[in-house]
Amino acid sequence: MCTRFHTAIELIGGRWTGAILRAVFTGQHRFAHIRAAVPGLSDTMLAQRLRTLEAHGLLERRVGAAGPAAQIEYHLTLKGRELGPVLDALIDWSHRWVPLPDDPRS
Numbered sequence: 001m002c003t004r005f006h007t008a009i010e011l012i013g014g015r016w017t018g019a020i021l022r023a024v025f026t027g028q029h030r031f032a033h034i035r036a037a038v039p040g041l042s043d044t045m046l047a048q049r050l051r052t053l054e055a056h057g058l059l060e061r062r063v064g065a066a067g068p069a070a071q072i073e074y075h076l077t078l079k080g081r082e083l084g085p086v087l088d089a090l091i092d093w094s095h096r097w098v099p100l101p102d103d104p105r106s
Helices: 003-012 017-025 031-037 043-055 084-097
Strands: 059-066 069-076
Touching (some): 017 031, 017 043, 017 084
């Protein structure tokens, strides 16, 4: 197996990672907004995944001064943005092949 493929699939295929990336792609940049966009995701797991995505160069953490507390936002890097077509293809595939949990055809 190709080491690069294995590394990539382990990175973006980790639990919650795809949903977090999708949230950032759809305009959710602040911690609380990302958490709200991904039901069931704990603060601890979100913090861990954001650190991992930042460490791998997919997200960048931006600190802005707004009022008494700093506002932290997460934005896609070029490397992260290039995952857009990959995520779109996966979404298309899932709409075709993955039944909804309450779908009686599943």
